[in-house]
Structure formats: C-alpha cells, structure tokens
Amino acid sequence: MESKDFVTSFHAKLHQLWADSELCDVQLCVEEMVIPAHRIILAALSPYFKAMFCSHLNERQEFQIRIQGLNAQAVKAVVQFAYTADLCLSEETVQSVMQTASMMQISAIEKLCCTFLLEHMYPENCLGIRDFAHVMGCFELKEAADKYCEDHFFDVSQSEEFFQLNVDEVIGLISRDGLRVAKEEEVYAAVMRWVEFDPERSKQDIVRIMEHVRLPLVQWDFLTKKISRDELFVSNEECRNYLQQARAFQASSYHPDLINFAFNEAVPRSHPRAFFSAADRLYSIGGESSSREILSSFESFSPYTNEAKELPPLPEAKRSLGVAILDKIIYAFGGASGFQGSRTVHAFDIDKQEWQVKSPMCEVRSSLVAAVACGNILALGGHGENSVLTSAEKYNVEFNSWTFIPELLEPRSMAAVVVIESSLYLCGGYNGLEDLRSCHVLDTKIWQWSVCPSMNERRSMHGAAVLDGNIYVAGGLGHNTCLSSAEVFHVSTQQWTVVQALPGARRGFGLTVIGDTLYAAGGHDGTSVQGSILKYNKSTGDWASIGHLITKRGRFGLL
Structure with a gap:
C-alpha cells in the first residue's frame, strides 16, 4: 500500500471509530449537544485542547467538558474536521466555525473559512464580511472585502447592509478615489438612497456626507436640473453652499472671471476618481467607411445627453486597430492602412x-x-x-516600452477580449482557416493560459463586454454569415446561454459598457456600414437605438 493510500485508510478508520463512539475518552458539551471525541486527536488538532489536556487543569481528568459561548454545530464541524480533513461550511455557518477555530487556534480551518467567504462574497454581504474580518483580525480578508466594496459600489449601495451603515462608515466608503463608478452621479444617488431609507437621520450627518460627494464632477444638467431641485438642497443652507461651489467650479471653465471663494472651496472635491477616465462617453476611433475608405476620424458620444462630438483625428488612418484606455489616456495601436499592417502607437490625452x-x-x-x-x-x-x-505583448506606461508575454494557445485574429479582475478572457476569432468558438483565459497574476468553455457559435469580428460580472458576446461573422445572435458566459457557473439577439446582423462593430449599461455601435450588417448606437435593457433583454455616430464606420476601435 502506498503511503498516500495508507493515510487515506487511516483517516477513514479514525473517522469510523469516532462515528461509532469507540474508545472515545472525552465528551464536549456545547449548548444542548454532546460531542464524543478522543483526547489525543483533539490535542493534535488544537493548541487550545493540548493546553487543556496536557496541563494540570481539572479538564485533564474529566470525561465531560462543558464549553461556553460557542455554537454547537460549529464545534461539531471542527471536531469532524479532525477526523476527516473535510470541513462542511455554508453561508449560515461559516462565521461561527471561523470564530470557533480562532478560539481553538486552528489556523488551517481559519484559512478555509476565509477562502469560503472570498468565494461567496456578493454585493449583499461584502460589508458584513468586511466588518467580520476586522473583528477577527483577518486583514487579508478585510482588504479583499474592502476592494470588493469599491469594485461593486453600484450594487453594494443598493443593499440592506449599505443602508444600515452609520455616517462615518458611509463617508469612509464614498470618499475613496478607488471607488469604481462611471460618474459621480452614481455616488450622489447612493447617498440619497441612504438618506431616504431613514429620513429621521440627523441633518448634520447628511451635511457631513454630502461634503464627500464630488459635486463639481457631475454633469451640468444633472447639477442644475436635478440636484438643485432636491429638497435637501432647497432646505439646507450648507448643502446649498456645496451646490453653489460646484456650479462656480464648472462655470469657471467657460468664464474664468467667475473664480471666487466658492470656486476655491470646490477644488478639493474636484479630484476625479481613479475609474472615471472616459467612462461617461463612447469613443470611436478609425475604421473604414461605407466606401471602404480607411478613416482617421475620432469622435465621442454621450449616452446621457445623446450628444456626438468630433475630436482631433488620429494622426494615421487605420482600420482593425487595437484601442485601450488607462488613466485618462486613450491608446490606439496596430491596425492596417490598406494592405500594410502597423506597429505604431498613438496616445490621446483626454x-x-x-x-x-x-x-x-x-x-x-x-x-x-x-x-x-x-x-x-x-x-x-x-x-x-x-x-x-x-504572440502577445504588453506595454509598460511608465517605461514607454513593449515586451512579449506568453503566447496564445492557438493563432487568432479578429477575436474579442474582456478582463474580469485578474482574468483575461479571449473569445472566438479567426485562425487563418476558420472562425472559432473556442475561448481561453489568461491569469495575469501568473501569466498562464488555460481553456474555458467554448461559445455556442463560431464568431470573428464580434463584440464582447462585461456586464454584472458576466461576459456578453454578440454579432460577428460565422461561416461567412453576418450574425445578430448574442450569448452570455456566466463566470460563476462556467456556462454559455443565449440571450436576446441584436436588432440586426453586425460584424466589425463595437460593444462596450458604461456604468451598468451595455452599448453597441457601428459595424457592417452584411450589406452596408451602419452608424446607429444601441442600448441594451438588461431587464427586458431588448435593444433600442439612442443615437448615431457622426461617421458610419466598421472595423474600428470603440471604448
């Protein structure tokens, strides 16, 4: 028998002895439950029990030992772990098990509980997990929960736990630069939901919170037509002062002579959050026109005002290029100017x-x-x-240099890519012979590729974006047919499901998310280049046209 088999068999026999209450020399009495065990097993499991059984304490000789202040099911789970090395956890029991393991100094169980909580963290419970981790002194878990709260602020701010936060806790959350919001209006709306949940909260508390909402950064129309009419800003003088400061700050960009005390007071609240970037606008770069002309034109579109705006053109006309945005800089690289491919990289400072x-x-x-x-x-x-x-490569912004990273698992062009936390998902594409269904994922912590479930349809020149933590792909080209179909990959279940198709076929188009809304723009329908911009209603699954690109384009870059 191999040593591994022996260990497995030995554990099984120990477990059977415990299950049959054979040779048990101690009983743990917790609440109304009696849990039989073997002293030697408990002492090997926990320094707490070793100190109890290997010292001159009374418990060394006693058969029944009463343990106060712990949950009986949690203690049973801990004892069972000693005999099986399996830990039975649920969202209802994990915290009591972790508290028990902490008291008994069983670090292995504490780590398993932390892992379980990380894997079962949602917008509805992350604030509670953060507070529990703080009490338990589990700083890695607290840090992870804190980061989760920042990354999922929109959903967190609609949870019962958020409404129960006190004023200092709300301020601690909304004052962070790392809050992942598309626009400051989301922070304002979250604060107002908190206020409305309990209108009896102190007016002074509300004023303290509003000081940390970056009103100078909200849209002018929202500031003047929505916020200025809210009862809070009508009735509260200090809140009206914040409003006036924000208006003065925004007006100063058009009328510098208006700079005054209110402007200076607003400046500390005018610092953009890290994830603002250009997240409140769609950016369309390059591509090809209806007449197959390769474009250098560059434009933006606001889905909040339905306003399109021409921007300084790309220095070099390109189609089939790559685009990305980092720290309010838009990067456009590669692509083709006719039949000639490119290595060039241009960066646009917003x-x-x-x-x-x-x-x-x-x-x-x-x-x-x-x-x-x-x-x-x-x-x-x-x-x-x-x-x-x-091949694949990465650009280091600080050193302005490119270096190779691990190669793809198979050659592909005209694919689509999304990033969820540290995982990069590469979906579909064309390998030189056929369109692909396959999807691969790159763990950017260790730079290692692996295979994940394939899409339902073969697709190249399609769009992909992340909405609510799931990957949406739509349109593209499959078997020389322009597609309208769409599907979503549920990361938690690792399954693809079909969702509502686009209103019409599109390839070489753009798909992106602003805030919590999915948008599609441009592309070719198999007959002509399109210019419409579509918005996805995730409640109904319907697509609606909300505007048009200034220049109809396909095979372009969309952010």
Whole structure:
C-alpha cells in the first residue's frame, strides 16, 4: 500500500471509530449537544485542547467538558474536521466555525473559512464580511472585502447592509478615489438612497456626507436640473453652499472671471476618481467607411445627453486597430492602412485633447485585440506580416516600452477580449482557416493560459463586454454569415446561454459598457456600414437605438 493510500485508510478508520463512539475518552458539551471525541486527536488538532489536556487543569481528568459561548454545530464541524480533513461550511455557518477555530487556534480551518467567504462574497454581504474580518483580525480578508466594496459600489449601495451603515462608515466608503463608478452621479444617488431609507437621520450627518460627494464632477444638467431641485438642497443652507461651489467650479471653465471663494472651496472635491477616465462617453476611433475608405476620424458620444462630438483625428488612418484606455489616456495601436499592417502607437490625452506618439509594438499587428490588465496595456494575436499570430505583448506606461508575454494557445485574429479582475478572457476569432468558438483565459497574476468553455457559435469580428460580472458576446461573422445572435458566459457557473439577439446582423462593430449599461455601435450588417448606437435593457433583454455616430464606420476601435 502506498503511503498516500495508507493515510487515506487511516483517516477513514479514525473517522469510523469516532462515528461509532469507540474508545472515545472525552465528551464536549456545547449548548444542548454532546460531542464524543478522543483526547489525543483533539490535542493534535488544537493548541487550545493540548493546553487543556496536557496541563494540570481539572479538564485533564474529566470525561465531560462543558464549553461556553460557542455554537454547537460549529464545534461539531471542527471536531469532524479532525477526523476527516473535510470541513462542511455554508453561508449560515461559516462565521461561527471561523470564530470557533480562532478560539481553538486552528489556523488551517481559519484559512478555509476565509477562502469560503472570498468565494461567496456578493454585493449583499461584502460589508458584513468586511466588518467580520476586522473583528477577527483577518486583514487579508478585510482588504479583499474592502476592494470588493469599491469594485461593486453600484450594487453594494443598493443593499440592506449599505443602508444600515452609520455616517462615518458611509463617508469612509464614498470618499475613496478607488471607488469604481462611471460618474459621480452614481455616488450622489447612493447617498440619497441612504438618506431616504431613514429620513429621521440627523441633518448634520447628511451635511457631513454630502461634503464627500464630488459635486463639481457631475454633469451640468444633472447639477442644475436635478440636484438643485432636491429638497435637501432647497432646505439646507450648507448643502446649498456645496451646490453653489460646484456650479462656480464648472462655470469657471467657460468664464474664468467667475473664480471666487466658492470656486476655491470646490477644488478639493474636484479630484476625479481613479475609474472615471472616459467612462461617461463612447469613443470611436478609425475604421473604414461605407466606401471602404480607411478613416482617421475620432469622435465621442454621450449616452446621457445623446450628444456626438468630433475630436482631433488620429494622426494615421487605420482600420482593425487595437484601442485601450488607462488613466485618462486613450491608446490606439496596430491596425492596417490598406494592405500594410502597423506597429505604431498613438496616445490621446483626454484632458489636453491632443495625440502623442509612443514606442511601437514589438510586432506588426492588424485585427488584434487589446485590453488593460494589471496596469499594463495588452496587445494579443492579430494578423502579422505573413500570417495569423500567436504572440502577445504588453506595454509598460511608465517605461514607454513593449515586451512579449506568453503566447496564445492557438493563432487568432479578429477575436474579442474582456478582463474580469485578474482574468483575461479571449473569445472566438479567426485562425487563418476558420472562425472559432473556442475561448481561453489568461491569469495575469501568473501569466498562464488555460481553456474555458467554448461559445455556442463560431464568431470573428464580434463584440464582447462585461456586464454584472458576466461576459456578453454578440454579432460577428460565422461561416461567412453576418450574425445578430448574442450569448452570455456566466463566470460563476462556467456556462454559455443565449440571450436576446441584436436588432440586426453586425460584424466589425463595437460593444462596450458604461456604468451598468451595455452599448453597441457601428459595424457592417452584411450589406452596408451602419452608424446607429444601441442600448441594451438588461431587464427586458431588448435593444433600442439612442443615437448615431457622426461617421458610419466598421472595423474600428470603440471604448
């Protein structure tokens, strides 16, 4: 018998002895439950029990030992773990098991409980997990829960736990630069939901919270037509002062002579949050027109005002390019100017409204995919000088340099990519012979590729985006047919399901998310290039047209 088999068999025999109450020399009395056990097993499991049984305490000789202040089921789960190495946990029991393990100094169980809580963290419970981790002194779990609260603020702010926060806890959350919100209006709405949940809360508390809402950064129309009419700002003088400061700050960009005390007071609240970037607008770059002209034009569209705006053109006309945004800088790289592929990289500073040239990529790439992960910009696959590529590379913004990263598992161009936390999902594409269903995932912590479930349909030149933690793909080209179908990958279950199709077929179009809403723009329907911009209603599954691109375009970059 191999040693591994022996250990398994030995554990099974120990478990059977315990289950049959054979040779048990101690009983733990917890609440109304009596749990038989063997002293030697408990002493080996826990320093708490070792001290109890290997000292001169009375419990050393007693057959029945009463344990106060612990949950009986939790203690039973801990004792069972000693005999089986299996820990039975649920969302209802995990905290009491972890408290029991902490008191008994069983670090292995504490780690398993922390892992369970991390894997079962949701917007509805993350604040509670954060507070529990703080009490337990589990700082890694607290840090992870804190980060989760920031990353899922929109959903967290609608939970019962958020409404129960006290004023200092609300301030501690909304004052963070790392809050992942598309626009400051989301923070304002969250605060107002907190206020409305308990209108009897102190007016002074509300004023303290409102000081940390960055009103100078909300849209002018929202500021003047919505906030200024809210009862809080009508009736409360201090809140009206915050409103006036925000208006003065925004007006100063058009009328510098208006700079006054209110402007200066607003400046500390005008610092953008880390994830604002350009998240309140759609950006369309390059591509090809209805007449197959390769474009350098660049435009933005606000889904909140339905306003389209021309921006300074890309210095070089390109189609099938990669685009990414990081720290309010839009990067456009690779692509093709006719039949010639490109390595060039240009960066657009949103604040300065100007383009700059950056270091070129290591390889020529057109029909590539681009993503941002771990603070780096990634360029993956695409068509090189002679063939479809398996190579991939990353751009270090600080050093303005490109380096190769592990190759794709198979060559592909015209694919789609999304990033969820540290995992990059590469979906579909074209390998030089056929359109693909396959999907691969790159763990950017260890830079290792693995296979994940394939899509229902073969797709290239399709769109992909992340909504509510799930991956939506739509449209594209499959078997030389332009597609309208759409499907979603549920990361938690690792399954693809079909969802409502686009209103019409689209390939070479853009799919992106702003806030909690999915948008599609441009593309080719198999007959002509389109310019409509569509909005997805996740409640009904319907798509609705909300506007048009200034220039109809396909095979372009969309952010």
